[in-house]
Amino acid sequence: MSTSVVTNYSALPTMYRRVRAYFAPVNRVQQVPSTFDPSQMGQFSLDSPPEPWIDLGWTENFARKSTGSISALNVGVPSVAQYQVREATGATVSFRFKVWNKLTMALSAGSQHMNLIQPASGSAANGSGAKGVAAVSVQAGSSATNIALNTTDIGPFSAGCLVTVDVDYAGQAGFVGSGVSAAYVRNSVAINNDPDYIRRVSFNVARVAQVTSGGLQLAQPLLAGTPLSGMKVQPIVGFVDREGGTFFQEWSAVFVLPGEQGERVIFHYPRLQAMQGSEESADAVAAPLERAALNANFRALPVTDSNDGELTVCFRSFIPGSATLI
Known part of the structure; x- marks a missing residue:
């Protein structure tokens, strides 16, 4: 019995064109976010996300930032760093929604919609x-x-x-x-x-x-x-x-970067809340025509990973292409 031989190639730098956004509700009463398991769902069709995820299309100006801090624990005289401690864990994510609809407006505004x-x-x-x-x-x-x-x-x-x-x-x-x-x-x-x-x-x-x-x-x-x-x-x-109010929308989010070699980078934020009020930006198309986009800026809130009890605000996954070395 023989099997076909697969030729594998060295991976090249990950190159992608756009970032696609998917959101799902957080059960605020039970304080339970929607879970995205990359081992089960990582290869889903971008046009048909698994329930309860909602496809909100391609985004622009996608940017992630860690707001956590790590400090040295110094010991002795003279003081020498012997250990490191994580003093804070946090993250933000920002991008622009290209399309206006019920959900994109609500997510980018933060308050009651x-x-x-x-x-x-x-x-x-x-x-x-x-x-x-x-x-x-x-x-x-x-x-x-x-x-x-x-x-x-x-x-x-x-x-x-x-x-x-x-x-x-x-x-x-x-x-x-x-x-x-x-x-x-x-x-x-x-x-x-x-x-x-x-x-x-x-x-x-x-x-x-x-x-x-x-x-x-x-x-x-x-x-x-x-x-x-x-x-x-x-x-x-x-x-x-409205600009103002006391209520904050809270949603789970998944962002997918589909690479040109078949690989996929996935960012899963179990809990996101808008960290600014409603804001738009305009891009010139052909005078006097302009395109209005919704600016969205979020702060990630924590969940506990049931695998080991660690506190986290974001999961980053990488699914390699089918013919690249790892």
């Missing part, structure tokens, strides 16, 4: 959106891509519109939002006991592809999956964030 609910007739104007039209109940038989509605409730919706799908606010305190911890409610008075508040901040949004006699066909699946009993739906017209 709200949906602009279609305003009710005669509602008072407000900087983060007026009071919305009445929400309608999602019916049994719905899925992540199909919202079943009573025939009498279909009126406010049309093909191409945007919708938010979530439960009513019912007086609870703490993190709220289905699929993603979208905001933290201190008490019901702070949000005027608004039943629409959770839908206002929810990440469970989608565009409607088609309106049928039975409900809404969505152009993309809802982030929280199949709607739960008690959820309602409202039309929205866009998104808004």
Whole structure:
């Protein structure tokens, strides 16, 4: 019996064109981030990330920085460095999102990111959106891509519109939002006991592809999956964030550098929070046309590695190409 011989080559310097970003929710209630295991997931298709990771496309100006510090422990006279101690562990990461959407806006802004609910007739104007039209109940038989509605409730919706799908606010305190911890409610008075508040901040949004006699066909699946009993739906017209506030978004992130020899460098940050407010930058395309990008700057927060109990803020992995020496 014989096998084919594989010719291996010395690895060349890793060269890459762009960095691709993937984000996933952190369970803020249980304080559990999304885990990326490079031994199991390292070779995933860049266009089809494993659940729960969300593809946010290619980034620009990607830069990582360690903010940790290591100091010498000096002993004797004269003083001589005998040991080293790690005094601090930390990291930051920055880049630009090329595309504007619900998630890229929320990640780069840091604070609550709200949906602009279609305003009710005669509602008072407000900087983060007026009071919305009445929400309608999602019916049994719905899925992540199909919202079943009573025939009498279909009126406010049309093909191409945007919708938010979530439960009513019912007086609870703490993190709220289905699929993603979208905001933290201190008490019901702070949000005027608004039943629409959770839908206002929810990440469970989608565009409607088609309106049928039975409900809404969505152009993309809802982030929280199949709607739960008690959820309602409202039309929205866009998104808004604010400079200020007390809430910080927190997400898990994976950044992939695909090398030209088939290798792959992967950075996994289990917990990231934005470390600045909303900021954009413009690139000239052809006068007077400019392209607006979202600037994102994050601080990495710690997790404990279950393999050895060590505290860390980032995992860096390297998957060699299939025909290079290691």
